[in-house]
């Protein structure tokens with residue numbers, strides 16, 4: 444087992460709480476330092492929401508959750524930490540003071556800042572070790588949205604950028620390295636333009652907060668989340684693509700379509716206008732309720748992207764694959780005279796039914812995971828299928844013996860009861876610790892997929908299957924094997 448990694452989160456507000464949840468749910472220990480006496484309560488509230496949302500994006504077991512602690516000093520928080528995410532309020536003098544204390548306590552530690560707009564050079568000025576301070580700007584909610592804008596200065600050696608990128612990847616984020624230092628990076632420069640336009644429209648009485656939100660969520664907001672700006676406009680150019688789009692809409696750059704050159708005056712009147720309309724639009728919900736609604740919408744959206752291996756969905760798949768490799772490494776790799784450990788699984792949020800238990804179809808899925816890994820082991824994995832042969836299930840009997848609930852970790856073991864060149868009969872136990880929660884007995888036939896009929900397996904596949912069957916031949920017939928539905932014991 445690899446040693447648990449530790450991150451220190453300095454500042455436990457909206458963003459620090461989100462980072463804490465992402466690190467913890469990815470198996471890191473987290474120490475938070477925040478002088479606010481309410482910080483612990485707030486972080487735990489964010490964490491409860493994150494526990495409902497982030498695991499719902501995963502199709503492989505989550506790593507065991509890391510330990511959360513609240514440090515009484517910054518030195519205590521950063522002790523033994525591999526990485527610090529600074530998330531204190533957006534005031535440069537405060538951030539610099541924090542870096543001085545952190546670097547005094549742990550001079551070599553890598554510090555990523557959540558700043559929404561300060562350049563790395565500005566944050567580094569006057570620091571004892573400027574090379575180790577870099578921007579890692581996230582988007583809210585940090586535990587669901589993968590983007591982290593990694594922005595360094597010439598004072599950051601390439602290894603610091605690379606280490607930051609690696610930490611972000613290790614917690615399932617998409618690190619976007621910004622190639623030139625600019626205020627507010629890419630995301631906020633863009634959002635600021637949209638924000639300014641929206642404030643003008645409010646101030647000029649053109650639209651309400653609700654109407655502006657509807658314009659986004661009923662239309663272009665849905666496009667941006669899956670294709671961004673340029674890919675969307677490329678399609679808007681029709682078959683002639685981007686060039687036609689530019690020819691048609693380029694002249695609009697000179698038309699009065701935007702007020703971006705001006706900034707509305709930021710005064711109490713503007714604040715009241717925005718805040719009152721926002722209360723009228725969304726005040727019926729508490730912030731935590733809105734967060735949960737937002738999270739569940741994002742989970743559905745992200746899962747759709749994951750299904751299609753597109754955009755942010757690609758990042759989710761890659762993160763699953765990296766974690767799956769850890770669990771695959773803990774499965775058996777050869778014959779053994781006891782049931783083979785073939786799959787590690789976790790009851791994830793999407794697996795639960797209205798009774799609060801693992802839903803029926805997931806028992807079949809748990810068997811498939813176990814048998815599919817077994818097929819890979821005997822050389823009948825995806826390459827074999829692509830070459831035209833596969834094992835098809837012909838008969839399956841599931842017995843439900845115990846309960847599996849949200850978060851439970853399950854292991855699938857497989858025993859071969861009988862096998863020949865054309866078929867095998869397997870007996871899978873779905874285990875929760877020492878308890879058998881289900882058994883799945885199955886007959887699989889080896890099939891020529893083009894012919895659609897059972898044929899002998901390739902000699903090398905049969906040799907591996909036979910070796911396992913022979914090694915397990917001395918095992919007693921499992922209790923329950925061969926039972927009919929409803930049969931008395």
Ligand SMILES: NC(=O)C1=CN([C@@H]2O[C@H](COP(=O)(O)OP(=O)(O)OC[C@H]3O[C@@H](n4cnc5c(N)ncnc54)[C@H](O)[C@@H]3O)[C@@H](O)[C@H]2O)C=CC1
Nearest residue numbers: 454455456457458477479530531532533557558559581583
């Ligand atoms: N709220 C947002 O949407 C986003 C904010 N950010 C950035 O994240 C950072 C934090 O912002 P939020 O979480 O929104 O603010 P926040 O106001 O929710 O939290 C800031 C926290 O810092 C704590 N703090 C103040 N002085 C401290 C000190 N000396 N040591 C430790 N903690 C201290 C405060 O008690 C507070 O809990 C800012 O740099 C902000 O620009 C980045 C992305 C999005």
Ligand SMILES: C[N+](C)(C)CC(=O)CC(=O)[O-]
Nearest residue numbers: 558559581582583631634
């Ligand atoms: C409003 N904001 C500048 C703090 C926003 C961000 O920095 C990113 C986000 O989550 O939109």
